[in-house]
Amino acid sequence: MCGIAGIFDLEQLREPDRELLHAMNQSQFHRGPDEGGLHIAAGVGLAHRRLSIIDLAAGQQPMFSADNTLCVVYNGEIYNFRELARELTELGHVFRTHCDTEVILYAWQQWGERCVDHFRGMFAFALYDSRSESLFLARDRFGIKPLFYSILPSGQLLFGSELKVLKAHPALPRQLEPRAVEDYFALGYVPEPKTIYRDVYKMRPGHSMLFKRGQPVPAQQQYWDIPFTPVAVASPESLQDELVARLREAVQVRMMAEVPLGAFLSGGVDSSAVVAMMAELQTESVNTCAIGFDVKQFNETEYAAKVAQRYHTNHFEETVSSDDFDLLDQLAALYDEPYADSSAIPTYRVCQLAKQRVTVALSGDGGDEHFAGYRRYRWHMNEERLRSALPLGLRQPVFGALGRLYPKADWAPRVFRAKTTFQALARNSVQAYLHSVSICSDEQRAAMFSDSLKRELQGYSVHSVFDEHAANSPTDDPLSLIQYLDMKTYLVGDILTKVDRASMAHALEVRVPFLDHPFTEWVSGLPTNMKLRGQEGKYLLKKSLESHLPHDVLYRDKMGFGVPLAKWFRGPLKARLRRDLLESGLAATGLFNQGYLERLVDEHQSGVRDHSAPLWSLLMFQATVRDDQFVVGG
Known part of the structure; x- marks a missing residue:
C-alpha cells in the first residue's frame, strides 16, 4: 500500500518543479514510510511513497518498462499478478521483478486502456x-483505493492519493463547491466525483481517464459495473457450499504477503467469516485484533x-474510553474534507492496535451491502410493500400531510417514529431511500443553510446524486436497487474512505475479501430472498456459515461501530460545541443560518431532542474548514 502523486502538463513540455513535487509527495509520507521516489522529465513528474508488502528487495517506484518508454506509480495490490505475469511472458514480455507493479506496465503495452x-x-x-x-489514470472497481485530480488554470494536471497532496500545490484553486456542502450535510461525506473544492475531483470507482497532451480534457470512462445478472440456483444447499468456497478463495488470494498478516475481528458476521476462512487456510494461528468500549451498548468484544x-x-x-474524543481535530486533518462518520474514531483505534502486530489486515467491509445486512434494508422493503400498493399521486398528498403534522419522536423506538415513515411513503423508492439515510433531511438543510448558500446552489439538491445512480442501475429490483445505490455512494464515500485514511495513517494495509469482484459478480445475481428473507438480513451468508461460526455471533442483532455522541454534546464537548458552532468558525463562513444552529444546540443540550448526528456533521465541517483558505462564492 502506497501513495502516488504527480504533475502532467496538458499543453506544453514544462518540467515540473522538483521541490514542489517532493513536497506534494511528502505530504502523504504516512501512506508509505519505507521508501520514496521521483521521476521528472519534460512535461511530467511522477512521485511515490512506498509501504513494502511484496518483493521487498525490488519493486521501487516510479517503475519503468524495459525500453524506458513507460513509467508507472501505483497504490494497491493486484492479487492475480503472478497469473498475469505468466500470460504476459508467454506473449513476449520480459519481467525484471517479482512484484505486481511491473505487471501494470506490460498489461498496458499489451491491452492499452483495457488493461x-x-x-x-x-x-x-x-x-x-x-x-x-x-x-492514464485508473481506480479499482469499488474505489478501495483513492485518487484525486485537478486541472490548474496553467494547464497542468495534478493528481494524488489524498486531497492533501493536491493542497500542497500553491496554485490549487480553493473555491468552495456549494453542491458538495449540500451533499455533505445530507450524507455525511462528499460523494464521487465531487470534492469540497469546485475544481478538484475524485476518480469514480471502476473508471479511468486517458489524458493526451494537446487534446481536450477527457471524461471519466467506466470500465466495470456491478452486473446483477441472475445466478442459476440448483438448490439452497448448493448455494451455501458455493458461497463458502467463493469466499474462501477470495480470502486466500488476499493472504499473500512478505510481512506480518492479520485480521480485524469485531464480533460481527462479516469479520468473523473472514477470520474463519483464514483459520481454515493456514496452519499457524491468525492474528486478530478488536476494539472494545467501556459502554456496554457499543461493546462487541465478547462475541x-x-x-x-x-x-x-x-x-x-x-x-x-467512551470519552475518546481527543481525535476530533486529528480526524479533520486526516480526511482533508468534511467527513462525519463518528465511527472513524474506533476505526482509527483498531488500525492503531493492528499496526502494533501486523502490516496487512483483512476486513469484513462490504458484507452488509452484498447481503442486505443493514436494518434500513428491512425498513425500506417494508415501506416498499405499502408504496407498491398505492400510486404516488395518492401517497404524496396523504402521507405528505401526515409527515408534516405528526410530531418528531427521536426518543422512541423506530417502529413508533411514524413521522419518518410517513415522509418516506410520500416519496418514490429512490428518494425514500435517500431520506432514510440522510443525516439532515431536506427540511433541516433548508433551515440550516443561509440565503447566500441557497443562491449559490441554484436549486441543486443531493437528490440528483441518487437519481443519477438509479438511472444507471442495471437492476430495477427494489432490494437490489438500494444495494446498488449504497455501493455507489455509502460504501465508497463513507466506509472505504474511513478505512483507507484510518489505516494509512498508521501505514497499515487493509484488504477487503467481500469486495473481490468475481465474488461480487456472483453475489449480485443471487435471488434477493437469499439475501433478505422476511426480517432476516444476510440469510444465505448466515446459513452458509452455521458450521463455521457460533450461533449467537450469526443471529444476534447488529450492533454497529458507534460512539456516544449525544452524551458527549451534553457533557465533555458541551462548551466546545457552543464555541465552535455559535461563537466562532461557522458564522464567519456565511454558509449557515445561525439562528437555526442555536436552536439545534439548545434543544440537544436541554434534552428536548437528539440532534447529535447533525451537530457532529457541523462540528466536523467546522474543524475541517477552520484552518483552510476556502473561497466562498464567485
Whole structure:
C-alpha cells in the first residue's frame, strides 16, 4: 500500500518543479514510510511513497518498462499478478521483478486502456507513455483505493492519493463547491466525483481517464459495473457450499504477503467469516485484533472473543474510553474534507492496535451491502410493500400531510417514529431511500443553510446524486436497487474512505475479501430472498456459515461501530460545541443560518431532542474548514 502523486502538463513540455513535487509527495509520507521516489522529465513528474508488502528487495517506484518508454506509480495490490505475469511472458514480455507493479506496465503495452479489465484487486495508478505523450489514470472497481485530480488554470494536471497532496500545490484553486456542502450535510461525506473544492475531483470507482497532451480534457470512462445478472440456483444447499468456497478463495488470494498478516475481528458476521476462512487456510494461528468500549451498548468484544477462542487466534484487544474524543481535530486533518462518520474514531483505534502486530489486515467491509445486512434494508422493503400498493399521486398528498403534522419522536423506538415513515411513503423508492439515510433531511438543510448558500446552489439538491445512480442501475429490483445505490455512494464515500485514511495513517494495509469482484459478480445475481428473507438480513451468508461460526455471533442483532455522541454534546464537548458552532468558525463562513444552529444546540443540550448526528456533521465541517483558505462564492 502506497501513495502516488504527480504533475502532467496538458499543453506544453514544462518540467515540473522538483521541490514542489517532493513536497506534494511528502505530504502523504504516512501512506508509505519505507521508501520514496521521483521521476521528472519534460512535461511530467511522477512521485511515490512506498509501504513494502511484496518483493521487498525490488519493486521501487516510479517503475519503468524495459525500453524506458513507460513509467508507472501505483497504490494497491493486484492479487492475480503472478497469473498475469505468466500470460504476459508467454506473449513476449520480459519481467525484471517479482512484484505486481511491473505487471501494470506490460498489461498496458499489451491491452492499452483495457488493461484494467485484467486486474483483480484494489488499485489507483498513473501510467505515463512517452511515445504517445499520454497519462492514464485508473481506480479499482469499488474505489478501495483513492485518487484525486485537478486541472490548474496553467494547464497542468495534478493528481494524488489524498486531497492533501493536491493542497500542497500553491496554485490549487480553493473555491468552495456549494453542491458538495449540500451533499455533505445530507450524507455525511462528499460523494464521487465531487470534492469540497469546485475544481478538484475524485476518480469514480471502476473508471479511468486517458489524458493526451494537446487534446481536450477527457471524461471519466467506466470500465466495470456491478452486473446483477441472475445466478442459476440448483438448490439452497448448493448455494451455501458455493458461497463458502467463493469466499474462501477470495480470502486466500488476499493472504499473500512478505510481512506480518492479520485480521480485524469485531464480533460481527462479516469479520468473523473472514477470520474463519483464514483459520481454515493456514496452519499457524491468525492474528486478530478488536476494539472494545467501556459502554456496554457499543461493546462487541465478547462475541469477538468467542470467534477467537474457536479458532485459537492470537487475539489482541483494547478498550477505548467512551470519552475518546481527543481525535476530533486529528480526524479533520486526516480526511482533508468534511467527513462525519463518528465511527472513524474506533476505526482509527483498531488500525492503531493492528499496526502494533501486523502490516496487512483483512476486513469484513462490504458484507452488509452484498447481503442486505443493514436494518434500513428491512425498513425500506417494508415501506416498499405499502408504496407498491398505492400510486404516488395518492401517497404524496396523504402521507405528505401526515409527515408534516405528526410530531418528531427521536426518543422512541423506530417502529413508533411514524413521522419518518410517513415522509418516506410520500416519496418514490429512490428518494425514500435517500431520506432514510440522510443525516439532515431536506427540511433541516433548508433551515440550516443561509440565503447566500441557497443562491449559490441554484436549486441543486443531493437528490440528483441518487437519481443519477438509479438511472444507471442495471437492476430495477427494489432490494437490489438500494444495494446498488449504497455501493455507489455509502460504501465508497463513507466506509472505504474511513478505512483507507484510518489505516494509512498508521501505514497499515487493509484488504477487503467481500469486495473481490468475481465474488461480487456472483453475489449480485443471487435471488434477493437469499439475501433478505422476511426480517432476516444476510440469510444465505448466515446459513452458509452455521458450521463455521457460533450461533449467537450469526443471529444476534447488529450492533454497529458507534460512539456516544449525544452524551458527549451534553457533557465533555458541551462548551466546545457552543464555541465552535455559535461563537466562532461557522458564522464567519456565511454558509449557515445561525439562528437555526442555536436552536439545534439548545434543544440537544436541554434534552428536548437528539440532534447529535447533525451537530457532529457541523462540528466536523467546522474543524475541517477552520484552518483552510476556502473561497466562498464567485
